[in-house]
Amino acid sequence: MKKKIFITLAVTISSLFFAAVGVFAMSLGDVGKVCLFSSISGTITLDGEPVANARLVRTGDRDGPRVDETVTDEHGYFEFPAMYERTITKFLPQEFVASQEIIVHFKDKKYEMWSAVKRKEEENVESRGKPLVVTCELNTEQKLIIVNDSPIHSLCSWDVEPDPKVDWEKEGFFDK
């Protein structure tokens, strides 16, 4: 009888142990990962002409800047992978806030193509879950759109619905 209990216990404990290891191994790769800048690709034009060989410098900054670079091809096409960062703060009760910037260096001129504040740690919040594919015209004014609480000032357009605007005239600012 005692032996049977012992075996049952041993089986239970070891299966618990393996289950725990399995969970651990599964999650370790993603532990604490937050997305500072989703993968972004697209084409850049200047007065409608493709901008070839332009240098793009991208910065993501949550708690200190992270920078990477790329160059456009002859069609003005570029792509950046997603920019991730590991942080234990993901598990602490605090807000996710990361600034984003892409500067285009072309023929001795600098253009701020993208300046945003990302407010959610998941990838592709800038485009509501879709891949972020943009077309950017350097000879325009920056436009502001707010998506998923993240304000994005850019020279680009992409397929996304902005957050609905609150009609304060109708709702009123004061308690009713």
Add this chain to the structure above:
Amino acid sequence: MPEFSPKVSASLAKDVYALTKENSIEKALSVLNSQYGGNLAFSENVMLKAKTGGPWMIKCRTAFGFTLIGKGALEGHAVIIFRGTQYLADWLTNLNIGVSRGTSGQPVHDGFNITFKTMEPQLKEFMGALAKNKISQIHCIGHSLGGALATICADWIRSSYKIKPYLYTFGSPRVGLIGFADCCTTNIGAERIFRAYHKTDIVPCIPMWPFIHTPNSGIDYYLPSPGIVPGATYHGMDKYVESVSGRNWAALAALDVEKKTESGIVLWLKSSSPVGLTITAMEWLNQALVYVLKKCLNGAAWVISGAMGTSFTLMDQLAYVLKKGIDISENVSSLILHLIRKIMEVLGMRRTLKAADLSREFIRNIFLRLQAKANDYARAALSDAMVKGRAI
């Protein structure tokens, strides 16, 4: 009264995070215009400084908030918003608890106080320009640490300028000791203080007693949220915006349906249904403890229970009872027997207990064990985070 709606104050408390992270004042202003239809602008001082290249935000180590002037529908109103902890270091100093004197001379959390002091000169400048800007109402708003800063700021405005501001906080930690909470509540007026918190937000539970919440009388806005353990998710400002949108303050106050009635508490105490270590059980136990203490001690010995309201957690009650050496063994009633049985059940102890067992030492020991358990429980969310953090 011209108090902001829950949605306006919550939206501002959320938007300040993005606004402080913008790389120019022009961008921040365009976001502000887009979100509030041109009814709010950065105060003139701030704009002027920005033009001369100086600091244009209220700065601590990083930008911590804004001073805003109302326009159009908000003419005559000024807003001071603070953001919460964005960096781990800030957060850890939150847990580094000491007490110093606030502007009204009352004891407040040292870390919050120091952070506020670094912003005081800029706020003084802003306050100096109130008459010129024809401001008659000031609204202090903040989430998390920002809520604590907004509370200290409101207290400072009241004591330094004799103006009664409005104060709105979301998921704020406790700011000061009883003297501060009492003074601040009386001076500003409980009806001007709107403290909203989720049931399962860990931050309003800390620091524990003797720190207590402001206001310590009147209404606080308890928002039901899912989960059995307080944690980080329902501290998120997006969750607060969701919870308060579409309701006025009176409707939010009415959400407090989970508050226990006295007859409900007695029924729970006498019931034989098993209790586990959940936030629901903790809340029941907390209110049962208050109820039993009130029944067994006369008013003078239990002055604190009325003043603390719903924000006093089980940990606070136990810390208080143990510190004061409150003795309930002298006045043994069946209620105490039921209470101790429930506690023993939560602790996983045997349940055969007779009235004769209830000595002062025995009860104190039970309370100590429960306190240890409750402390472990409340710390779980944070230590969990640290353990996961170490795995990185």
